[in-house]
Amino acid sequence: MAQCEGKTRKGERCARNTRTGSSYCSIHVDQERRTRSPRVEEWDRDSIMKAAVGFALVGAIFLFRFRR
Numbered sequence: 001m002a003q004c005e006g007k008t009r010k011g012e013r014c015a016r017n018t019r020t021g022s023s024y025c026s027i028h029v030d031q032e033r034r035t036r037s038p039r040v041e042e043w044d045r046d047s048i049m050k051a052a053v054g055f056a057l058v059g060a061i062f063l064f065r066f067r068r
């Protein structure tokens with residue numbers, strides 16, 4: 001068992017022990033996934049931006065329709 005490589009919300013090193021076969025504890029497994037596939041996070045950000053633009057467009061269309 002080794003110390004978890006994850007970081008707490010305060011930015012401190014996690015003091016928990018790692019899970020077997022991982023360098024992170026059960027709480028910080030998602031941090032391991034992020035470091036291994038940064039492209040997925042970028043795609044997520046991009047899709048979130050597209051969704052935000054889509055919602056803004058739909059909102060604008062509804063505004064114009066209600067004004068008539």
Ligand SMILES: [Zn+2]
Binds near residue numbers: 004016025
């Ligand atoms: Zn941890």
